[in-house]
Amino acid sequence: MESSPASFPRWVPSPSPSRSLLSPVQDPKVEARSDHYDSAEDVISLSSSSMERVFPFSIGFKGTSASVVEKSLEAESATDVEPAGSRRNGISLTWEDLWVGVGDGKSGQRMILQELTGFAQPGEVLAIMGPSGCGKSTLLDALAGRLSSSTQQRGKILINGRKETLAFGTSAYVTQDDTLMTTLTVREAVYYSAQLQLPNSMSKAAKKERAETTIREMGLQDSMDTKIGGWSRKGLSGGQKRRVSICIEILTRPKLLFLDEPTSGLDSAASYHVMNRIVKLAHRDGRTNSLFGPASNAEQFFASNGFPCPTLRNPSDHYLRTINKDFDVDIEQGIDGKTSTEEAINILIRSYTWSSREGKPSQLHRSMPGFDKEIGLFFMILAPLLAQYRLEDQCSCL
Numbered sequence: 001m002e003s004s005p006a007s008f009p010r011w012v013p014s015p016s017p018s019r020s021l022l023s024p025v026q027d028p029k030v031e032a033r034s035d036h037y038d039s040a041e042d043v044i045s046l047s048s049s050s051m052e053r054v055f056p057f058s059i060g061f062k063g064t065s066a067s068v069v070e071k072s073l074e075a076e077s078a079t080d081v082e083p084a085g086s087r088r089n090g091i092s093l094t095w096e097d098l099w100v101g102v103g104d105g106k107s108g109q110r111m112i113l114q115e116l117t118g119f120a121q122p123g124e125v126l127a128i129m130g131p132s133g134c135g136k137s138t139l140l141d142a143l144a145g146r147l148s149s150s151t152q153q154r155g156k157i158l159i160n161g162r163k164e165t166l167a168f169g170t171s172a173y174v175t176q177d178d179t180l181m182t183t184l185t186v187r188e189a190v191y192y193s194a195q196l197q198l199p200n201s202m203s204k205a206a207k208k209e210r211a212e213t214t215i216r217e218m219g220l221q222d223s224m225d226t227k228i229g230g231w232s233r234k235g236l237s238g239g240q241k242r243r244v245s246i247c248i249e250i251l252t253r254p255k256l257l258f259l260d261e262p263t264s265g266l267d268s269a270a271s272y273h274v275m276n277r278i279v280k281l282a283h284r285d286g287r288t289n290s291l292f293g294p295a296s297n298a299e300q301f302f303a304s305n306g307f308p309c310p311t312l313r314n315p316s317d318h319y320l321r322t323i324n325k326d327f328d329v330d331i332e333q334g335i336d337g338k339t340s341t342e343e344a345i346n347i348l349i350r351s352y353t354w355s356s357r358e359g360k361p362s363q364l365h366r367s368m369p370g371f372d373k374e375i376g377l378f379f380m381i382l383a384p385l386l387a388q389y390r391l392e393d394q395c396s397c398l
């Protein structure tokens with residue numbers, strides 16, 4: 001019996017990064033290239049809402065005084081829920097010609113990211129997809145200004161088209177690793193965090209209410225009084241811990257939210273609900289059209305290059321299968337019985353480079369001289385697909 005692919009649930013992709021909060025790398029080359037973007041088409045963004053926590057963007061971050069933070073938070077609490085479609089407080093994020101490298105132990109440098117360009121706009125949820133180790137976390141770390149000091153970065157990262165400092169609390173980052181106090185209950189962890197993060201102008205009762213609402217939003221109402229637990233004492237499951245981490249980060253309704261694998265450890269229903277909630281938070285500040293085009297373009301892109309998604313296969317799985325060459329040694333026949341992964345990657349890179357030069361997928365994209373295949377593949381997937389893979393498109397398929 002044959003079923004329609006549309007009747008099958010699709011995997012909800014999850015963004016990534018994971019490292020500790022560190023000072024941004026101050027690269028003189030980056031500083032020197034801090035032009036403004038004039039065109040709306042030259043802009044990107046992630047999700048949205050409002051407030052809290054340091055956002056050490058790699059360009060121009062100078063820190064923000066507590067009073068500014070407080071004002072920002074107070075203003076936010078006054079307009080906590082904005083009408084759907086409003087982009088008034090949204091943040092657009094653009095990155096262009098972004099390079100990140102690390103020392104290779106000798107005197108050279110190994111590039112992790114090369115010449116990446118993209119954007120995210122308010123009200124949008126973008127998913128970054130790519131094989132393990134291709135640099136997804138590094139990209140998000142770079143965008144969030146969290147690259148470790150052992151890395152070097154150059155390129156432009158612009159906020160609302162400008163080299164700008166975000167007020168404290170404007171962005172939040174849910175890391176891959178859950179760093180939670182194991183002895184606290186869910187209610188305590190989220191409430192204490194609300195007390196620390198939310199402005200003094202909010203009453204204790206309002207903070208408590210915000211904490212409990214957020215816990216419910218993440219479907220943790222039945223675990224409110226469960227201790228988080230750790231290796232010595234079992235408490236929450238891994239997926240529940242992920243949700244507590246997300247709760248803590250969205251308490252303040254940040255305008256820019258970076259999530260590193262927010263659904264790891266969650267079953268498909270929980271993944272759907274968590275992502276659905278995140279999408280709703282993003283929509284609170286307004287839905288925008290991605291210049292990279294809708295997620296469905298990805299299917300067309302792969303199909304037109306000779307790699308159509310087979311019936312009943314999840315498209316996201318198909319893309320990753322097509323470009324992941326880590327296990328090529330196990331694949332004798334190539335991905336379609338004749339083409340090797342290496343060849344498939346080259347075909348996709350050439351096609352994307354050509355189409356971008358023709359101005360098709362992205363006017364932001366520049367020619368990519370000298371980028372290696374791994375990075376090319378990363379760019380291929382990250383720029384046209386990653387940035388295109390909007391969660392609302394995914395969710396609507398579920």
Ligand SMILES: Nc1ncnc2c1ncn2[C@@H]1O[C@H](COP(=O)(O)OP(=O)(O)OP(=O)(O)O)[C@@H](O)[C@H]1O
Pocket residue numbers: 016017102112130131132133134135136137138139148150151
């Ligand atoms: N600070 C660093 N020093 C040295 N190498 C690094 C550093 N940061 C990242 N790398 C390397 O860069 C590559 C990309 O790492 P990254 O964590 O960004 O990949 P990823 O796509 O997020 O992988 P995964 O999906 O498996 O989490 C890896 O080979 C990693 O070892």
